[in-house]
Structures are given as structure tokens and as C-alpha cells.
Amino acid sequence: MTARTDAPSTTDTPTGTSAARSSASSTESSAPSTTSAPATTSATAERPASGSAAPVPTGKPTAAPAARRLRLPDRSTWATLLLALPVPIVGLLLWNLGVKQAWTLPFGIQMGFLPTPVEVAQRILDLAGAGSIDDAFSGTLLDHLGASTVRVLSGFGLAALLAIPLGVIMGRFSLAFKMLDPTVNLTRPIPVTAWAPLTLLIIGYGDGSAIFLVFLAAFFPILLNTISGVRQVPVRLVEAASMLGTRSGQVLYKVILPASMRSIVGGLRIALGLSWVILVVGETVGISTGLGAMITQARDMSKTDLIVAGMVIIGLAGFVADRVLVGLVKLVTRSRPTLS
């Protein structure tokens, strides 16, 4: 039993590498995502899509982060693009053709009533202040987007602020869980859209109602994911922390939160997506600025190009919001494994 341990033997070499992680993040950024259910991408994004990542760095562990920082688009990025582009392009062409020839689709969809993709694009440009339509909506994009974003962030932020601590408490202490879980499960199935009429009566038209509805929509996904994340923290990690001298008050911060981070972030992403969905409902009545209000006004004036433009912008806003959230989490957790 002498010198066989100073170099790891063949049975004892590192397996996963940070090269795998960097390629995972590049596939994640180009993964398709919808505003309503962004959390589905979190599971799939963990695995690299192809095996063509950079060769495993052997000697120097410092080589990997440097390569990550440069990150030129490599071959797999182009392959991803090439595979992803045809479907939307064909979709746009069919859409254009359908409108021109006034197709009737299943569900009685009459494409003749739709704007063409070009008209929608012109409308979006006009909303952004660079167009030629010149009506009451020209150049108002930032007003609407700004108002909506503030409402989403207020409701979502408030929900996160309350639901995460509550979820940690319910996940960690069975007394709290037993006291609160039945109420949560009875309240949760009420659709947020069903809250809307009551909300308008008891809060009144305006920001308050919209923010409250967003808050309701965001609250439960965050709460439930936090609870399940906290409950799934391996007992072993708590034991390890305690035998290493972690004071009992610190276990929450040192072990429970980091170990349930992924689940909490998953809940935040679902909630943020839902927030944009509910925002449109919340802005339908009695509000003059906001993307939902804009769509409602467009409907009243039968401006389908404006409606579709609003839909596209809301979709993009939800997508960007999700990316920003994921980016923030990465930044805060410094891209540590199992945290982001």
C-alpha cells in the first residue's frame, strides 16, 4: 500500500466535464419555448443535444471557463438553426397564401379575415414608432409594454416574495404543511379567470386588479414547486451539514435552499409564463394602457393586424422575461451545478 494513490487510476478518472455544461447552455438558449409553459424546457436543457462538444479538457481545469467565455457559434449552433428554421418559414408562407386565397380551415377558421404576416410586421414597426400607418396606436409600443411589464413584475414579484418563504416553511415543517395544505389545495383549482369578475368589483378597475390577478396566477406554481423541492432535499445532505457543524438555524440557508433551488426556479418560470397569460385577462376591462388593453381596443375596432401584433409582442415579452429570469438565476448562482 504505497504509491498507488498519487495519480488517479483508470478506474478513478473524472467523468462529466464543463465542456458538456457549456454545450448544454448553448442548446438551452436556442431551445423553443412558449410563454405559457416555459418550465418544460428546464428538464430537457440539461443534456447536450449532440456529442460534438469540444474535447474533454484533460490536465488543466482552467481551460474550460475560458472557452465558455469566448463561445463563438460552433458547428452544432448552425445545425440547430438549420433544423429550427424551416418550420416557421413554411408556416409563414402558408399563412400568407391562406390569407390571400381566403382558405377556410377546420373549426371554421376563415383565413380571409386575418392580416398577412407582412401587415403584422408593418404594424409592429408602426407601434415601435418606425412605421407609416399613423393612427392612434402609432409609436405607443413602449407605453403598452412598459405598463404591462410593471404589472407582471409587481404581481409576480409579490407572489415570489410570499410563496417562496411559505413554501419553505410548509415543506420543512409538517405541522405547517398539515395546517395549510388542505386550504391551498381547495383554493388552487379556482381558475384565476374566475377570480376576475369578483376582483373588478372588490378592487375596481385599474392597476390594482390586474396586479392582484397576476399575483394569484403566479402564487400557486411557486408555492407548490417550492414545497416539493424542499421536501425532496435528501436527508443525507442535512445529516452531512449537521455533522460538519452547521448550526440548526443555518441549515435552511446552507442546505435546504440550495438543494431545492432547481425546483424553486422551475416554479418561478412556470409562474412568470402564467403571469403574462393572466395579464391579458386582467387588462381587458377598464384599463387603457397595456398590451392586453391594446388588444381589446383593437378587437373593438376590428383591427386584426393590431391584435396579431399584440399577440406576437406578448409572446416575445414572455420569452424575453423567461430568458432574463434564467440569466439572473445563472448570474446569482454563478452557474453552479444543481443551482441553475
Add this chain to the structure above:
Amino acid sequence: MPRIGTIRPTRPADIEISDLGKRYGRAGSGIFAMDGVDLSVPAGEFVCVVGASGCGKSTLLRILAGFEPATKGTVTVAGEAVSKPDPERGVVFQDYGLFPWLSVSENIAYGPRQARLPRDVVRERTSRFLEAVGLTRFAAKFPHELSGGMQQRVAIARVLANDPSVMLMDEPFGALDALTRSSLQAELSRIHRETGTTVVFVTHSIEEAVFLADRVVVMAGGASHGVPGHIREIVPIDLGTDRDVTSPEFNELKRHISALVHQGVEAAA
């Protein structure tokens, strides 16, 4: 292999276990999983506990660690009753229990940081024990990037960095392949000689026990045998250091312990 160095960890502690018993479930119902266990481990000794599944050897270790309360009896380490986990009693688990979000060096520095040692002391200890387990080159890696054997080395280094007076190991090499296992056994044996820490090591492998231990505690019984788990015999291993697993003396001890472990198991199985 680098030596751990001149700073010897704090006084190894002796362990006194008397009439220890553990019953799961409500008082009055069910039989004791383990009962009547008496054991004295002098400071610095390496004790292995072997026995068939369910004999209570892991329960014994978990009570020693302070993870579970005993139903009856007492456990003292260095004269103090065990009531809760303590960095003086480091535990190495079969499944490592490393923090996946911390790098190798951060895992090792965790204990010293919790103890609020000065930064330079933390840094010095971290690099010393990284070196002691041969992982200096992997300091910045995360646990998922390492093999099982390397992860277990980190777990051992992380416990050693706390200067424990007792190390409790629960089948630490059970999940490793044979080659890695024997290299870690040799390493642990060397680390024990250098630190002088008291070690209680639970294992299924009789060969591992004979290779590592000063004394082997053979446990028997268990709830499924209708008899509470208890100590059947304590076998001293006087083979000195640098043990040869192929020597006749070594194999004679293996045979003897194996007979003790299996005695009565066939009848119940």
C-alpha cells in the same frame, strides 16, 4: 504520497457504549432492533463492525453520530454523552453526501468555515487535506465531475478538515469497484496512522474489516431473527501494519470471523 503533516489533529477520543438499545416505533410495541450493546473503544483505535443485514450495525453508528437517539443505554465520547451531531464526530457515508453545488475545495472548506476559523487557516487546511487525498488538481471541480472513488476521498478530506476526534464510517467503500476500494483502504489505513483518530468503520466485507481494524466487532441478530441485534464477539486483529491479504494468518482470521457472522444466519434465511 504527501503526508498530512506535522499538525496532528486534536486528541483522539475514547468511546464508551453501555447497554445500548434501539427500538423503532412506539414504546411498548415491536422488539428492539438492537439491545444490550456494550463496547469500549480506546482513543486512537480502529474498530470495524461487521454482521449480517439488519443486525443493527448501521443503527449503532447512527446513534454514535447523534443522528438518532438511543431508546436505552448510554454513549459517551471523550466522557461526554452523545446527543446530537457534532464536528468532533465526522461521518463518512456510503453515498458520500457531498454538496453538489460546492466545488471540491469548497466542500472540504465547509466545516472549517462553519467553525469560523480564520481565512488563512481554512485555506491552509483545505489545501493540506486536498493533498492528503491526492485531489489537489481537482480542487475546482464539482462532485458530479468526479468518479465515485474521488468523491469518497473528498468526503473523507472534508471530515478530516474538521480535526475530528472520532471518524464514523458507514460502509464508505461499499459502492466502489474493487480496485478503487483497495486503494482507498490503503489510503485510509495510512491516514489513520498519521492522524491517530479513533475510527468506527461499519462494513459488509470481512476482508476489509480484517485489513483495516485493530479489533473487529461481530454483530448478530436483528429484528428479522426475532432477537435484538447484539455483539456476538470481538476479535482482536494482531497483524500489525502492512497487512498481506494472502497470508495464512490473515485468512485464518477471515475464516474465523466469517463463521461467526454466518452462524445462525442460515437457520433464519
